[in-house]
Amino acid sequence: KEVIEKIKNDPTSPFWASTDDEISKRVNGLLKPGTNQFSNEWHNFEPEMSADHFYEFMVWHRGLAIPRARNLNDARVQQGKKVFMEIGCASCHRPSWKTGSDNYWTPNMIAGKKLPRYANQTIYPYSDMMQHKLYMANDIHGSWCRTTPLWGRGLAAINGSGVERLHDCRARNEVEAIMWHAYSKNSHAYNSALKFYNLSKADRDAVVMFLRSI
Numbered sequence: 204k205e206v207i208e209k210i211k212n213d214p215t216s217p218f219w220a221s222t223d224d225e226i227s228k229r230v231n232g233l234l235k236p237g238t239n240q241f242s243n244e245w246h247n248f249e250p251e252m253s254a255d256h257f258y259e260f261m262v263w264h265r266g267l268a269i270p271r272a273r274n275l276n277d278a279r280v281q282q283g284k285k286v287f288m289e290i291g292c293a294s295c296h297r298p299s300w301k302t303g304s305d306n307y308w309t310p311n312m313i314a315g316k317k318l319p320r321y322a323n324q325t326i327y328p329y330s331d332m333m334q335h336k337l338y339m340a341n342d343i344h345g346s347w348c349r350t351t352p353l354w355g356r357g358l359a360a361i362n363g364s365g366v367e368r369l370h371d372c373r374a375r376n377e378v379e380a381i382m383w384h385a386y387s388k389n390s391h392a393y394n395s396a397l398k399f400y401n402l403s404k405a406d407r408d409a410v411v412m413f414l415r416s417i
């Protein structure tokens with residue numbers, strides 16, 4: 204009702220019509236995923252980007268790399284990495300993968316041109332790319348959540364993207380994020396996070412330093 208009222212008072216809206224019924228028909232029609240946004244009976248939008256520009260954008264986007272790791276020669280970072288491996292973090296936050304043939308399908312909207320392929324790359328995402336259950340309070344869809352790739356996240360504090368962690372930003376820093384892994388004894392990461400909890404302060408700090416270096 205509120206939405207319809209707003210649209211009614213805005214004749215420039217693509218959803219505008221003279222009756223409530225017609226407005227809801229337009230909203231439903233235009234927002235339906237199957238509707239062609241450029242050719243339909245309600246409102247034809249103008250494309251904001253040509254197919255050639257979209258292609259260039261995609262080339263740039265596909266070529267983007269993650270930032271390189273930092274301070275890897277620091278003894279405490281090395282100690283943090285060693286502990287990270289020993290206490291089982293790496294069983295989910297898997298350090299390295301070799302990618303496959305990169306045989307993706309090329310959709311028509313990128314001007315029919317082929318995008319660059321990056322086959323057989325060795326990457327260091329620190330994730331198994333799988334979903335696990337951490338059983339945190341107020342969790343999402345049955346608690347399933349994908350292991351967050353940790354690469355690049357260490358720069359959060361200096362690149363301005365926000366230091367909050369976990370899918371809903373509930374953790375204010377790395378240690379809080381790790382302790383949420385042990386919120387429930389059923390958590391698939393419980394043992395690993397408990398080991399983190401029982402580390403010396405120096406080793407916990409070293410793990411955090413390692414997380415900030417990748």
Ligand code: HEC
Pocket residue numbers: 287290291292293294295296334335336337348349350351356367368369370371377380381384391392395396399410414
């Ligand atoms: C059972 C698999 C598993 C294990 C073991 C595990 N994690 Fe995680 N980790 C996850 C999942 C899943 C998430 C994402 C949870 C979410 O966002 O709700 C996550 C998220 C994180 C995050 C937050 C990332 C971000 O930027 O939001 C950090 C930091 C982290 N893990 C560190 C660790 C450390 C350190 C250990 C070892 C003590 C560890 N994890 C062990 C599965 C695991």
